[in-house]
Amino acid sequence: MDKDNILEVKDLRVNIHMMEGELTAVRGVNFEIKKGETLGLVGESGCGKSLTCKAILAINDKKCEASGSIKFNSDESGEVEILSLDPKGEEIRNIRGKQISMIFQEPMVAFSPMYTIGNQINECTRLHITKDKKKSKEISMAVMKKVGIANVEKRYNQYPHEFSGGMLQRALIAMALVCNPKMLIADEPTTALDVTIQAQILELMKSLQKDFNTAILFITHDLGVVAKMCDRVAVMYLGKIIESADTETIYANPQHPYTKGLIGSVHKIGGSRDERLFSIEGTVPLAMNLPIQCGFYDRCTVAIDGLCNKAEPELVEIEPGHKIACFACDHEKCKAECERARKEIAEREERERKAAEEAAKAEAENAGKKKKLFGKGARA
Numbered sequence: 051m052d053k054d055n056i057l058e059v060k061d062l063r064v065n066i067h068m069m070e071g072e073l074t075a076v077r078g079v080n081f082e083i084k085k086g087e088t089l090g091l092v093g094e095s096g097c098g099k100s101l102t103c104k105a106i107l108a109i110n111d112k113k114c115e116a117s118g119s120i121k122f123n124s125d126e127s128g129e130v131e132i133l134s135l136d137p138k139g140e141e142i143r144n145i146r147g148k149q150i151s152m153i154f155q156e157p158m159v160a161f162s163p164m165y166t167i168g169n170q171i172n173e174c175t176r177l178h179i180t181k182d183k184k185k186s187k188e189i190s191m192a193v194m195k196k197v198g199i200a201n202v203e204k205r206y207n208q209y210p211h212e213f214s215g216g217m218l219q220r221a222l223i224a225m226a227l228v229c230n231p232k233m234l235i236a237d238e239p240t241t242a243l244d245v246t247i248q249a250q251i252l253e254l255m256k257s258l259q260k261d262f263n264t265a266i267l268f269i270t271h272d273l274g275v276v277a278k279m280c281d282r283v284a285v286m287y288l289g290k291i292i293e294s295a296d297t298e299t300i301y302a303n304p305q306h307p308y309t310k311g312l313i314g315s316v317h318k319i320g321g322s323r324d325e326r327l328f329s330i331e332g333t334v335p336l337a338m339n340l341p342i343q344c345g346f347y348d349r350c351t352v353a354i355d356g357l358c359n360k361a362e363p364e365l366v367e368i369e370p371g372h373k374i375a376c377f378a379c380d381h382e383k384c385k386a387e388c389e390r391a392r393k394e395i396a397e398r399e400e401r402e403r404k405a406a407e408e409a410a411k412a413e414a415e416n417a418g419k420k421k422k423l424f425g426k427g428a429r430a
């Protein structure tokens with residue numbers, strides 16, 4: 051593992067065992083995050099963002115099975131393969147909340163309505179930092195102050211329903227940061243908030259990141275938020291990363307039709323009021339019994355028939371740090387990927403043709419044997 055990286059995810063797959071069959075919601079995801087860096091994971095609802103981050107903390111449902119590799123560069127225990135740890139064991143509990151913490155989309159769901167906010171932040175402090183009640187309370191209150199919660203003495207003893215949405219999100223950030231984690235996973239942390247509060251929370255996260263040099267995996271479907279927060283972006287579609295680059299490149303030179311569509315659907319500063327925003331037709335399909343084709347084929351306006359509907363493009367690096375999985379890109383490396391796919395299709399079709407021929411031959415031989423056995427009147 052590269053010593054500058056805090057996290058390396060390789061060929062991550064998450065299969066969900068359902069009554070109807072196997073749903074492969076995450077289909078071979080690769081990315082890495084450097085220490086102190088913010089990586090944005092972007093994509094529509096249902097493309098596998100949350101399952102990816104829950105796999106990093108090993109908190110997915112029992113019916114979800116993760117495979118591949120998630121390496122975390124832990125100061126305390128060195129390089130750790132998270133997928134090999136017992137999800138209920140000591141080692142992962144020492145990482146979860148303390149070294150990697152998570153801010154969820156809905157703060158109201160993240161907090162229990164039965165306990166005070168102070169009590170719940172304190173739980174983390176006492177589990178990971180100190181058992182001393184007084185010290186633990188002091189640390190928790192200091193973090194609450196740091197995230198901009200005023201009148202902390204009173205707020206500490208209040209219940210979640212006594213907090214507004216924005217305040218509750220601040221409290222959630224306080225709980226996530228109280229142990230000074232090396233990495234923060236923020237899963238749509240501002241989606242439930244109105245825009246002014248959203249801007250405050252984003253500013254707060256940025257300044258806290260500066261103070262603590264925390265790496266952030268920032269999950270969102272909002273490209274405006276990405277531009278403000280992220281150093282690099284990975285665009286996800288149907289359980290795969292289909293384009294990744296530094297934030298500037300993604301906005302200035304997007305290559306994948308899906309990324310172009312996402313960027314085209316954001317209103318630009320200085321744009322006309324009457325300008326109609328671009329929208330991507332259709333929805334993300336369910337990742338169950340998928341045919342061999344590009345996941346975006348049914349929604350793509352530049353699809354190449356005979357190629358995009360017969361093979362799935364691999365991610366290739368077209369410039370240092372800029373990767374894309376699409377057959378329609380002009381770059382030499384993408385053209386080489388088209389050639390690879392064409393060869394794969396030709397070989398598969400040849401195999402299928404031979405198998406069909408052999409099946410027909412076997413059927414004819416069978417029919418011949420039956421005729422011999424039962425005479426002329428026997429049915430084939």
Ligand SMILES: Nc1ncnc2c1ncn2[C@@H]1O[C@H](COP(=O)(O)OP(=O)(O)O)[C@@H](O)[C@H]1O
Nearest residue numbers: 066075094095096097098099100101102111336
């Ligand atoms: N516990 C679960 N049981 C069944 N399907 C699930 C479960 N969790 C997620 N999924 C399905 O997996 C896909 C990806 O989900 P998710 O990672 O939550 O998407 P995102 O966060 O990108 O919106 C979706 O189709 C979702 O319906």
Ligand code: SF4
Nearest residue numbers: 344350358376377378
């Ligand atoms: S591979 Fe084909 S279908 Fe997929 S995004 Fe590129 S052009 Fe569209």
Ligand SMILES: [Mg+2]
Nearest residue numbers: 099100101237
């Ligand atoms: Mg989600």
